[in-house]
Amino acid sequence: MKIKELTLLTHKLLQEKIFYTKTLGFELVNEDLNSFSVKVGWSILTFQESNDQHNYHYCFLIPSNNLNEALHWVEKKWNIIEMEDSQKTVHFDTWNADSFYFHDASGNIAEFIVRYDMNNPGDAEFDVESILCVNEIGLPTTDIQQLSFVLEDNLGIKFWKGDMNRFGTVGSQEGLFLLPNYNLKKTWFPTELNIQPDPLNITIEINENTIELQYLNGEIEILSDKLIKN
Template sequence: MRILEIIMQTNDLNETENFYTNNLQLELVEKKENTISFMAGETKLTFEKTTHNENPHYHLAFNIPVNKLEEAMKWGDHKFELVLNQEQGYITTFAKWKAKSFYFYDNNNNLAEFIIRTDLNNHSDEAFSSKNILNVSEIGIVSDKPLELAEQIVKQTGIDYFSKESKLENFVALGDDNGLLIIVSPNRNWYPTDRKAEKQKLSIRIKTDETEITLHLNELGMPSELSEA
């Protein structure tokens, strides 16, 4: 599964442009009065100006080459705020997922993540740069009933449950190493922080082997539309 585009909300398009072009050094591909879009590898990352004063918070992860995690952390040292994990370090190992990652905040206080996945075997010989940001491989979806929402998406799209993770009442993962929908309940903290997950307006465009799907969620975390291309 590939995440082709995500559309998130922000209350500050100017600072978002500054962070993603100057700090993350992503290519700016579209700028309109109320939206701005960047390319993160093969994923279009779009921010839409919210009509509310409060800034929405999301969680997303970027895949990078499997041999570039430490180098990426050094590259980002003065570009963004790294987040300590529960062991007071920065790199977290996810043994079941065969993955390692570190976390950081963007200008909107979205919890972002650079992650390597051993099974992708995507080594790179280049010095780390924004060109090594391969795609958005995870996006968090917050729902009062994660299992029910996951089942609805599975039935309507054919996307499968992530084979490396169990289904829990407050945490369900759909997809594979290239693209994951992380569905959680509002009473769950986004690891490794003590911040509660928040239901937010969100759109996700996904490509599977069979089709292309767009999922729209409203401010209550409810799917307002689920359509195939």
């Protein structure tokens, strides 16, 4: 599964635009009075203006040999979230992955991740063009089993790792939906940011289909389903 487009709501549209286009240097590919979009590898990340504050967790995939280079690249421009003992990176044994985290301009939790099982090293000095895609997005729920069943039954998206009680994942290493049960898991690691089912739109590519989804009130709705034409 690939996340081709992700649309999030923000109460700080201008600040978010400055952060992504000026501070980090992503390419601006679309803009109107109420939204803007930047290119993130094979993904498009869009922020749409809202009067309310929303809490999201999303993640960018980077080449498997670029963890430290990406960390230094970001921390020259923005603050990295420090964890225990002032550590800035964390290793996930069961995922065979390393990550670091930062707040975007709206206060969301953004993450860079390397997935060593993908064996996808970069061959150039790390910069914004090295970022491969939007790799993860959180879809909080009160019923992981039901939401994962809906995704597999309707879209063929398989459960990946985790459990059906507190925190599960569906998709593949190219693109994942994170399914925390926000009645049990209250905050996004490694912060105290509350997990809540804020609305978003996603376009994914899976099994030669491009599918547009709306996530609202903890539920997924299929908006369109198109066969990819070669």
